[in-house]
Amino acid sequence: MSDTPTLLLVDDDSFVRRILKDVIADTGIELRLLEAADGEEGLAVAAREQPAVMFLDLFMPKKSGLEVLGAIKQVSPNTRVLVISSMDAEPVVEQAMAAGAVGFVGKPFHPLEIASAVRQALAH
Template structure:
């Protein structure tokens, strides 16, 4: 069995998913991708992950709805939410819904690496 840290990347933008994978490419992570919240939940149920990178604004299901459902099916799941909006209310709502951290777009690769390491060590 592979001991690589499993990272689920959830964003409706394929380019953003690629950027996130590139940012973490040197960390020895195993990546799974989803383009919306519903797909993320299906993948998480089938294959538990060590950390989830979750966009807040996606079709079908908002990131907050997905985050709430993730915490229901996998209590304590480490989820980092990502958004282009930096509203205090949005950050507070994400954290209250169980997010381990908040990353604002556009992001720097080092910021992603640090956030994932911090979430995994918590």
């Protein structure tokens, strides 16, 4: 098993996943990237792969990001979840953080936000 940390991108929007992959590639951080396109798949991949970090959208098919947040500790307790969502109204941010997210990045995001968030999440 490689020591390279795994980062799981859970977002139904392939465009956002592409941008995130580009930005993460530009950070130079060695990561194994996985993708999932809905909440259910995100949880399944997390259970199987135990990623170090998960980037999580909130508005997704099958299972919402908040539901994923509520279940992630059971299936992958060491995964640090960073929410990336355009639903960044303050009550939603507070709810996500209270549910265990380590950070919340609103969309559209700046590449530096993502790079910063990846480093911080890995350093936790």
